[in-house]
Amino acid sequence: MKVKPLADRVMVKLEKNEAKTAGGIIIPDTAQEKTQTGLVVEIGDDSEVIKVKAGQRVMYDKYAGTQIKIDGVEHLILKMSDIIAVIE
Numbered sequence: 001m002k003v004k005p006l007a008d009r010v011m012v013k014l015e016k017n018e019a020k021t022a023g024g025i026i027i028p029d030t031a032q033e034k035t036q037t038g039l040v041v042e043i044g045d046d047s048e049v050i051k052v053k054a055g056q057r058v059m060y061d062k063y064a065g066t067q068i069k070i071d072g073v074e075h076l077i078l079k080m081s082d083i084i085a086v087i088e
Helices: none
Strands: 009-014 037-043 057-060 066-070 073-079 083-087
Antiparallel strands (some): 009 037, 009 073, 037 057, 057 083
């Protein structure tokens, strides 16, 4: 399935958190905090507002966006204003 965000929206592939602490304790998925970083996969067509490109890692607001699953992979569709930093 192919999804293309519209206007000033960006689709981000979520990154998985490490499931183990430095001491070797395994943390279950239900106890893990939601990740706030991801990889930009697709961008909308409003090039004046969108300041990121596909392939960049970004950090976004904690409770932002709409979560979707595409071919079993978690993605998030965000407004450009919800992206707070580019990670280099």
